[in-house]
Amino acid sequence: MQKKIRTVIIGMGRMGRTRYEAMRRHGGFEITAVCDSRMSLLERYPEHVYTEWKRCIDGEQPQTVVVCTVNAVIPDIVCYALERGCHVFAEKPPGRCAGDALRMKACLGKNGGQVLKFGFNHRYHYSIMEAKSLIDSGFLGEVVAARGVYGKAADLNRQEWRNNVELSGGGILIDQGIHMLDLLRYFVGDFTDIDGFTDHLVWKESVGEDTAFATMRTADGKVAVFHSSAIQWKHKFDLDLICTNGYIALNGLLTSTKSYGEERITYYKKDLERKNGKIGNPKEYTMCFDQDDSWSYEMDEFYGALTGKGGIKNGTVDDAVAVMRLIDTIYGKKNGIGAGVV
Ligand SMILES: NC(=O)c1ccc[n+]([C@@H]2O[C@H](COP(=O)([O-])OP(=O)(O)OC[C@H]3O[C@@H](n4cnc5c(N)ncnc54)[C@H](O)[C@@H]3O)[C@@H](O)[C@H]2O)c1
Known part of the structure; x- marks a missing residue:
């Protein structure tokens, strides 16, 4: 039993x-x-x-x-x-x-x-798990670069704890962007070199930011570009993984509201000899998922x-510390990357 x-x-x-x-x-x-x-x-x-x-x-x-x-x-x-x-x-x-x-x-x-x-x-969504096993199989080579965009339509004037920085710690970056940062670390590695900032591009009066950007690099030279947005005005989840021998695109994320669209993974292998397609247009494979069993x-x-x-394996205390150090760095706070581990 x-x-x-x-x-x-x-x-x-x-x-x-x-x-x-x-x-x-x-x-x-x-x-x-x-x-x-x-x-x-x-x-x-x-x-x-x-x-x-x-x-x-x-x-x-x-x-x-x-x-x-x-x-x-x-x-x-x-x-x-x-x-x-x-x-x-x-x-x-x-x-x-x-x-x-x-x-x-x-x-x-x-x-x-x-x-x-x-x-x-998010690590338990089918598209993410599929991408992870594809990368771990070595079929597409190593991830060398990634682009992650996670955006929503948010009303930062709404009376709720997320818009109260005392309770939340920040705006869209700490609320939603954190998931994308965690995924970028998961696929690319630990970032040691970061250039990032947050901004209030539309919600000028709100305390929490509506936008966060970062470019990040690992010690062994892999790179990632990150954009977290409360002003996408339509829900959006896109993650591109560029590998030495191919490419993976993750688009959409299945949630209870289905507002991030269908969850899809598309991948193709580098084909410079045109074995399976035209140059610049290789044969690609797509899988769609209609169930969310992540919880x-x-x-x-x-x-x-x-x-x-x-x-x-996922969501360890070390993952927690590492992602919060990325967040501190993007917010420009002490305890960020390069501040040394307390
Ligand atoms: N893992 C995910 O994908 C995911 C998704 C959404 C939210 N979250 C996180 O989950 C947490 C809750 O978010 P939510 O969307 O459920 O918010 P929510 O407002 O629906 O729920 C938070 C609850 O906490 C209660 N609460 C606040 N202070 C308390 C206290 N001192 N003692 C007891 N209860 C207290 C509130 O009354 C409220 O009911 C947040 O940290 C949020 O970032 C995670």
């Missing part, structure tokens, strides 16, 4: 509900309690309910804590849970700056033995790590 892990979920907004459903579908988690500072969100749940997260952790003594609150509180809850011996799954971003991610890493190191995973969910795959990996059947 599957071992049940006693779990509480803190933050029962959109992501808390998504994680709750994924854990229920998985079957290996016994959710004993849910917590949100807004009681109105908890009424539908049969589990114990709490409006104060410390009381929830102390009262339930869970094995695992899932953190889906607003960004500002994530590090405090993660550290409190780790210090009490709990395993933790926490949403991205891992806090509001690299210092937050480093604090969580230090808490994990102090206690040892626990599992800590962050919700870099389930993510929980499978977490559960596997909790039950000793594998480690955390």
Whole structure:
């Protein structure tokens, strides 16, 4: 029989509900309690309910804590849970700056033995997983350059926590761009040389930026170009991977609203001898995906790590620190790349 892990979920907004459903579908988690500072969100749940997260952790003594609150509180809850011996799954971003991610890493190191995973969910989309196995197969050679564009239509005047920098840590970069930065690291490698900035191109009065750009280079000379936008005015996800022997394009991303379009991967192999096509127009292959099982795959990996059947490969604390250092660098904050590891 599957071992049940006693779990509480803190933050029962959109992501808390998504994680709750994924854990229920998985079957290996016994959710004993849910917590949100807004009681109105908890009424539908049969589990114990709490409006104060410390009381929830102390009262339930869970094995695992899932953190889906607003960004500002994530590090405090993660550290409190780790210090009490709990395993933790926490949403991205891992806090509001690299210092937050480093604090969580230090808490994990102090206690040892626990599992800590962050919700870099995009790695589990079918197009991303397909691209990863294509690259790992060596069929197209090595990735040497990448271009990532992630954009949405956002109203930065809306009264919500994402538009309150105290709670969110920033604008579109830390909210959505973080996923693309994580993917660029995943496919290209660790960036050591970064030139980037954020701007308010349309939402001049908002505190959080509507635009972020960066060019980045790894120590072994691979490059990436990154653009995160709240003013794309139409949802868009495009990632190009240029390899020594071919090319991969990822276009669209399947979400519940389907607003990022169909999820597609297209690839072709370099064909300078015109074996399979014309010069400049090689034979290409496309796969489309009409299902998003990313939330389930993510929980499978977490559960596997909790039950000793594998480690955390995606969303490790080191991924968290590295991506937050990229973000700090683009924001021009200390603790960015080149600041040394604290
Ligand atoms: N992995 C992904 O793809 C993904 C997607 C969307 C959001 N997120 C992340 O998930 C987190 C939540 O985002 P969301 O879209 O669900 O927002 P949301 O506003 O729907 O939910 C956040 C919830 O946290 C609760 N909360 C805030 N402070 C709290 C506290 N101190 N104690 C208990 N509850 C508290 C709020 O009342 C709210 O219900 C954010 O960190 C966000 O960046 C991740």
